[in-house]
C-alpha cells in the first residue's frame with residue numbers, strides 16, 4: 001500500500017514565497033507585481049461590474065465604457081464616470097498597497113508595479129513609477145486630437161462647465177483618461193510592463209481574474225521567460241495554471257506577510 005504524501009503545513013507556501021522575495025533582493029534580481037481589482041477590494045472600491053448598481057443597474061460595461069457610447073451619449077457616460085470617481089474619492093490605500101510602497105522605498109528600483117486598476121490607490125500609497133495599464137480615473141484627456149484652441153482654452157481655464165466639459169472654441173470634449181473596451185493600452189506603459197515581465201525573477205499576480213488581455217498575458221510572458229510566478233487570490237483565477245505557487249488569501253493580509261523585512 002502506498003501512502004499519499006502529507007499535505008504541506010499551512011504557511012509552508014507563504015514561507016517559500018517569502019524566501020523567493022528575499023533571494024531576489026539578495027541577488028539583486030528584478031521583481032514584478034501585477035495587480036487587479038481584488039487589490040483594492042479591501043479598500044472598499046466597487047469593481048467595475050459592482051459599480052453598475054442603482055441608477056446604472058440596467059447597463060452592461062460595454063454599453064458605457066466605449067468610445068462609441070461616449071460619442072453617442074456623452075453626458076450619460078460622463079455621469080457614470082462621475083459616480084465612479086465619487087465612489088473612489090473617499091477610499092484609502094489598504095495594508096497591501098502600503099506593503100508594496102514600503103518595500104519599494106526600502107529596495108529602490110527592485111520592484112516594478114503594474115496595475116490594471118484606475119483608482120490611483122497605488123500612487124496614493126506612495127508607490128513610484130506605477131505602470132497604470134488601463135489609465136487613471138481621476139484624469140481627463142481630449143476626446144479628439146487637440147487643436148491649438150483646445151490647449152489654449154485649458155491653459156486659460158475656460159473649459160465649458162457642461163458635462164462633459166468642452167473646448168469653448170471648437171467643441172472638443174474632455175473624456176476620462178481610462179482605457180475603454182476596444183482601445184489600445186498606453187504604449188509606453190505596456191512596453192515597460194512587457195520588459196518587466198520578460199526580465200523578472202519573480203512575479204506576484206495579485207487580485208486579478210486574469211480574464212482581460214493583454215494584461216493577463218504578462219503572467220504567461222514571465223512564466224515562459226523562466227520567472228517564478230505567484231498568484232495571490234482568495235478565489236481560483238485563470239492564471240492559476242501558470243503559477244508556481246497559488247496563495248489563497250487576500251492582498252491586504254498576504255502582501256504585508258510576504259514583503260516585510
Ligand code: APR
Pocket residue numbers: 035036037038039041042047048049116117134206207208209210211212232233234235236237249250251252
Ligand atoms: N485580495 C485579492 N484578490 C481578491 C480580493 C482580495 N481581497 N477580493 C477579490 N479578489 C479577486 C477575485 O477573486 C477576482 O479573481 O480579485 C479578482 C478580481 O477580478 P476582476 O473583477 O475580473 O478584476 P480584474 O482582473 O482587475 O479585471 C481586469 O477588466 O473590468 C475590466 O478594465 C477592467 O481593469 C479591469 C479588467
